Amino acid sequence: MAYDAEDTRRRIFDAAAAEFAEHGLAGARVDRIATAARANKQAIYLYYGNKEKLFAAVLRAKLEEVPVAISIDPDAVAESVGQIFDWYREHPELIRLLLWEALEAGDAPDEGEPKRRDAFREKAHQLVDGGVAHHVPEDVRVRAAQDLLFTVMGLIAWNFAVPRMCRLALDEETDQAALDRRRETVIEVARRLAAAQGASVTGSRSDTG
Incomplete structure (x- = not known):
């Protein structure tokens, strides 16, 4: 099966939204997000940069x-x-x-x-x-x-x-x-x-x- 980048991004986003809502920025863990998203940590950093940028992206998208x-x-x-x-x-x-x-x-x-x-x-x-x-x-x-x-x-x-x-x-x-x-x-x-x-x-x- 071909790698689906957009599906991976969506899974990371959904997992991050749940993780940040539950634990906040400081308490959130990238490894938990990766596990929940069925993705590796490198994909998170590739698509979103770092945890702070991922939090900002999630909040911005939720507001939109x-x-x-x-x-x-x-x-x-x-x-x-x-x-x-x-x-x-x-x-x-x-x-x-x-x-x-x-x-x-x-x-x-x-x-x-x-x-x-x-x-x-x-x-x-x-x-x-x-x-x-x-x-x-x-x-x-x-x-x-x-x-x-x-x-x-x-x-x-x-x-x-x-x-x-x-x-x-x-x-x-x-x-x-x-x-x-x-x-x-x-x-x-x-x-x-x-x-x-x-x-x-x-x-x-x-x-x-």
């Missing part, structure tokens, strides 16, 4: 999988939040990878940071173009939309970052029961935020009319 998952429809904020919540519930590895990045990667920007920053800028401008933050002066609308976007992301992500705390704080017997409850709460909070934005926009337009 979810452009829709962190988008908020300005006309349906609450519905968007529910969809985002469900996506993170089905893909908890991304939150774990982001937490490991925060703990271990340090403050130095990596090569993927400009692209990630641009993606968030685009989402903030989409919110502004959709009518979000029109009640504030034009020169700060984008900043207001950025704050709203990050606030909503935090409302969602914290539930998956600390599932045990979520379960204990809500006095639920299982993580699933706690997340079911939190989903409804997060959606309601998003709905109220959207309603407040709408009221501000309406009030602003009335004042100028």
Whole structure:
């Protein structure tokens, strides 16, 4: 059977994603990744360079999988939040990878940071173009939309970052029961935020009319 380079890369990527999500950058072991991927360590270094570059590649690819998952429809904020919540519930590895990045990667920007920053800028401008933050002066609308976007992301992500705390704080017997409850709460909070934005926009337009 001919050697399939792309299949090898995919197996390495999948094994690395699981290894990094479980152990972080410092705790991950290249030999475990190689064993899980049914590949040799030389292939990992050939395709990805070193462990740090492999971690960055995994995180970058995982983030690229979810452009829709962190988008908020300005006309349906609450519905968007529910969809985002469900996506993170089905893909908890991304939150774990982001937490490991925060703990271990340090403050130095990596090569993927400009692209990630641009993606968030685009989402903030989409919110502004959709009518979000029109009640504030034009020169700060984008900043207001950025704050709203990050606030909503935090409302969602914290539930998956600390599932045990979520379960204990809500006095639920299982993580699933706690997340079911939190989903409804997060959606309601998003709905109220959207309603407040709408009221501000309406009030602003009335004042100028």
